Amino acid sequence: MITKKAKYGLKAMFYLAQTDALTYISIQEISNKEHIPKRFLEHILADLKKSHLLKSKIGTHGGYRLALSPDKISIGEIIRTLDGLLEPESCLKQEGAEICEDCQHVAQCNVKNILNHLLTTTEYVLNNTSLVDANKKSLTSM
Amino acid sequence: MITKKAKYGLKAMFYLAQTDALTYISIQEISNKEHIPKRFLEHILADLKKSHLLKSKIGTHGGYRLALSPDKISIGEIIRTLDGLLEPESCLKQEGAEICEDCQHVAQCNVKNILNHLLTTTEYVLNNTSLVDANKKSLTSM
DNA sequence: ATCTTATCTATAGTAATGATAGATTTTTAA
DNA sequence: TTAAAAATCTATCATTACTATAGATAAGAT
Numbered sequence: 001m002i003t004k005k006a007k008y009g010l011k012a013m014f015y016l017a018q019t020d021a022l023t024y025i026s027i028q029e030i031s032n033k034e035h036i037p038k039r040f041l042e043h044i045l046a047d048l049k050k051s052h053l054l055k056s057k058i059g060t061h062g063g064y065r066l067a068l069s070p071d072k073i074s075i076g077e078i079i080r081t082l083d084g085l086l087e088p089e090s091c092l093k094q095e096g097a098e099i100c101e102d103c104q105h106v107a108q109c110n111v112k113n114i115l116n117h118l119l120t121t122t123e124y125v126l127n128n129t130s131l132v133d134a135n136k137k138s139l140t141s142m
Numbered sequence: 143m144i145t146k147k148a149k150y151g152l153k154a155m156f157y158l159a160q161t162d163a164l165t166y167i168s169i170q171e172i173s174n175k176e177h178i179p180k181r182f183l184e185h186i187l188a189d190l191k192k193s194h195l196l197k198s199k200i201g202t203h204g205g206y207r208l209a210l211s212p213d214k215i216s217i218g219e220i221i222r223t224l225d226g227l228l229e230p231e232s233c234l235k236q237e238g239a240e241i242c243e244d245c246q247h248v249a250q251c252n253v254k255n256i257l258n259h260l261l262t263t264t265e266y267v268l269n270n271t272s273l274v275d276a277n278k279k280s281l282t283s284m
Numbered sequence: 285a286t287c288t289t290a291t292c293t294a295t296a297g298t299a300a301t302g303a304t305a306g307a308t309t310t311t312t313a314a
Numbered sequence: 315t316t317a318a319a320a321a322t323c324t325a326t327c328a329t330t331a332c333t334a335t336a337g338a339t340a341a342g343a344t
Binding site: 286287289290291292294296298300301302304305307308309310311312 | 316318322325328330335
């Protein structure tokens with residue numbers, strides 16, 4: 001399950017992807033159009049800016065816009081930014097050979113093996129789907 | 143992320159899969175060998191029994207054993223039993239055409255489209271990997 | 285009988301999630 | 315230069331989900 005934070009973030013990003021790429025859109029507008037709590041959306045967009053997926057402008061006619069062209073922004077980056085790592089289990093973190101509390105023998109850990117495989121697959125799907133790809137019918141046959 | 147409940151459940155299932163399929167193993171033994179809190183494990187195994195993945199026997203020399211041969215038990219069934227649906231978002235539930243609170247136009251919902259694709263992929267991986275498959279090297283090239 | 289072990293029901297602590305609030309700063313435009 | 319618009323910063327709170335423990339009971343083996 002992705003969190004509501006990621007879901008709201010995705011909706012906001014899709015909304016921005018639909019608009020003229022150079023226009024700044026206010027939090028208020030996104031909140032209204034996509035039915036996302038405004039004060040919550042503030043944090044979400046701020047996080048996406050920190051990850052360099054959005055640019056912002058303060059003041060009248062300010063707001064947010066995509067930092068990159070929509071086809072260069074992957075769904076994976078958005079979810080990773082808002083929900084953290086895509087790993088299905090904490091012991092899969094980058095450190096690699098690291099041993100987690102309860103599984104002593106990393107190499108032979110069945111749980112780790114299967115979850116690692118799931119992670120690879122999930123990353124493949126999410127990293128290779130951009131804001132533009134996501135609404136294509138071809139997605140079903142990817 | 144899968145929860146600790148699912149992780150513990152997977153470890154317990156792998157442990158049982160390693161043993162003689164007809165022998166009942168006590169919660170105590172699994173708890174000791176796999177370092178899983180015993181009272182927590184009780185609930186987990188009870189759930190897996192309700193889902194007909196385990197059989198149990200009360201009393202001396204009692205315990206749990208797999209209800210099916212290990213190659214007939216998928217990782218997906220185990221996780222689904224313990225963590226609920228595999229869906230990455232609640233609006234993807236079986237009801238299909240159902241409309242979720244915030245997304246009015248289901249058919250054109252980009253978020254739903256992409257998450258639905260992720261679900262399909264996740265289900266494919268987890269439903270087609272059994273307790274026996276999970277430790278095979280071939281998994282990496284699946 | 286007694287010990288072993290699962291089963292049932294309840295509950296409690298903790299962490300993560302979802303959401304709101306106030307005060308501040310920057311920018312635009314009148 | 316002033317007022318409005320909008321993001322930014324920091325804090326906090328409510329709720330839910332997760333993790334775990336506990337007591338009492340029932341069933342089976344020796």
